[in-house]
Amino acid sequence: MNAPAERATALAGIGESRLRKEDARFIQGKGNYVDDLKLPGMLHMDIVRAPVAHARIKKINKAAALAIPGVHAVLTAEDLKPLKLHWMPTLAGDVQAVLADEKVHFQMQEVAVVVADDRYIAADAVEAVEVEYEELPAVVDPFAALQPGAPVLREDLAGKSEGAHGKRTHPNHIFTWEAGDKAAADAAFASAPVKVRQKMLYPRVHPCPLETCGCVASFDPVRGELTTWMTSQAPHVVRTVVSMLSGLPESKVRIISPDIGGGFGNKVPIYPGYVCAIVASIVLGRPVKWVEDRVENISSTGFARDYHMDGELAATADGRIVGLRVNVVADHGAFDACADPSKFPAGLFHVCSGSYDIAAAYCRVDGVYTNKAPGGVAYRCSFRVTEAVYLVERMVDVLAQQLKMDKAEIRRKNFIRKEQFPYRSPFGLEYDSGNYHAALDKVLAAVDYKALRAEQAAKRADPKSTTLMGIGLCTFTEIVGAGPSKMCDILGVGMFDSCEIRVHPTGSALARMGTITQGQGHQTTYAQIIATELGIPSEEIQIEEGDTSTAPYGLGTYGSRSTPVAGAAIAMAARKIHAKARKIAAHLLEVGEADLDWEIDRFKVRGDDQRFKTMKDISWAAYHQAPPGLEPGLEAVHYYDPPNFTFPFGIYLAVLDIDKLTGETSVRRFYALDDCGTRINPMIIEGQIHGGLTEGFAVAMGQQMPFDAQGNLLGNTLMDYFLPTAVETPKWETDYTVTPSPHHPIGAKGVAESPHVGSIPCFTNAVVDAFSHLGITHMDMPHTSWRVWKQLQQSGVA
């Protein structure tokens, strides 16, 4: 019998850097992405899109397109009307035009679809559809949208003073959402000796996964069944929505998310293209494929951010923060299609008190319609958490500069202390666990913070220095794992998640999940949880997800919810099996259950090492000699409704050098310490952190969706929209502490989004820090060389 340590290693369970199970197919070109699918008789759909941002549609002439050989159909809103599918509900309680209904609300909006034999003919047909537009003045700026007399965008909402989230105060106003205690915050500001205020724009950006969105819809007219392969991060929710929209019973709708080429929140919403492909398949009785191109992806599918924020902090003279006030104008585009839990139109923005113990706080977010694409997805973050963390991490720096305090010291002074957890924030959130001081100390020691500050001071004093040196800190707390169904739902479905585990007679196992991996490595890490819980080697555990006909219902993968919610469901399902296995072992060993001890992969009779039954023995017995009164078989299902969110945190530090002549910024060092609680697979965690940091770098240093006054998107190709290559991307240093979540079955918190959320303010803080001795307190992203150079000019440096 092998020693316990040896057996534990052989399982490759929690804590092992197990190599990835999914890689074999990807490195051999055998992945199975939506566009790889080819069905007999399959047609191709393409979309006619609006060239202007705001216009009335005068006329659509399909004749020339329909005359092209190989074109099967051209559909417009008029064709969808009899089916009542020309508009569809959004996740945020609004409606969205599936195809522009008499009016265009944003550039590149879907106006018509064509269905043809192949994608080339479909593209020809798109060119042949003639649409006459009467242009209307476009509203691009959300503040201008709220002015009296501003052009009214949503004529379909005329006279509606109540929206899904309460009162609307202007035809272009969507909602007002408030959190915290305004009176208490106002009182704190009235009496505080120090106050700072900073306005900042978190620009509109796009998640831009490398694979664009698409689907293959296949309606079987004989059976009346619809199967759709779709790039969806939430296939079960899509099934429910498709059933509600189409009238097909949910049991006849099957959604399959196959391999997905990155999601980052972009693949959460339901897009008009999906709906049109499904309608086309039902109408034509043939499979219909739709895959958008990159320009369509950037222009029309879920953008992120676009928050115009106004932050205020009140503090004592020695830097103790006593009050926080935030007002946000949120540009939601033409339809409110934000992907947030139903009751939270600004997501979890109220985590904006951050890692700090602030007695009084208040925030208000106003959503506004403009002539831009709908969206507001969580781009590699939990709902609106990136915006919240950016706000507070910037404000703390602004306050430090006002007080001439060190930026690490002010954080240390205001951190929630270890003994305060579980900590109730001024917004009513209960932070589960944390140890911020220890993590900060670790990072400052690792980079020799004092020496960096000394070097910076020397550079500033040296007139011959060719660079400005910036040191950025970000000490963030995330809120992930949405979420407790008493607070969180999507269209009324609670945000639980699920797992079904079957242990086979010979001891290997199959687990099916309600989530769907898009690169996170679920097939690898989920198996590790089961391995540790049940003593079955990871290699013998198959993980399946993404097929609604086989997997238990789940809310999907976004907002770092897979580990906090589905990971918990796995552990709980495994524990049900474990409990049954104990009964079987007791029966086989002829002892009481209480006389058994669990050891890695077996139950042992207490005090007698020679008497034991392994999980393999027990699995076999479960199928042929289960104890009397116990059902045969060894499987379990668990639906896990989390009692709370989880609160991963991190301490990030960036050092960068800005060329005084050119404004070019070079990242000298980026040190990222993450605490995600229990670590399941350190290799995968590190990979997720590298990826998140790189996306954060892209957002901070280069990403933006710029619009002109007519609502034209000025950068919608990869020529203009910044995705860093290996050359620009900094080298990352990673570190960690472990503060388990007390309410999660294995103590895990989720990690993949922290590096995105935390790195963005870290970069901005570093850029601004480089200018701080010149009296600069804020610079809006993106920190491109051009923008930094302009600041150098304004500050008299260049």
Add this chain to the structure above:
Amino acid sequence: MSKKLISLTVNGRKVETAVEPRTLLVHLLREDLSLTGTHIGCETSHCGACTVDMDGRSVKSCTVLAVQCEGSDVRTVEGLASGGVLHAVQEGFYKEHGLQCGFCTPGMLMRAQRFLVENPNPTEEQVRAGMSGNLCRCTGYQNIVKAVLYAAEKLRDKQEAAA
């Protein structure tokens, strides 16, 4: 649209087929030959997901016309492993966790193997520059660089053993 007959070699196999003059190489590979390992991530030759080998050079197959491949020798990710043995770059990406969602991976692998022919003993900086025509949204490149360096060493060892 009238079609044109072309003949080329794909992964060592002779292919003769009729294509429209406007057909892109990537569509010939994916749609006509069912070699779906080569992916499409953009249409402006920026992302590199469609990178294949053509006559000993890396090309982005979304901006090469199939008719330009007359007489060419094209190799895709499906032709990378030989005799059931993974190519060193495939092994490197697996061992060094050089992929996550897998969508950029075939292009990365095809570029990496060609880059290592061009420069068998690269520095880290040279790897970064040599791979800069291929975008990845998941990994942050750090492990991709490690994977390419792993493969470089492996290929050098193999070469030495053969010499």
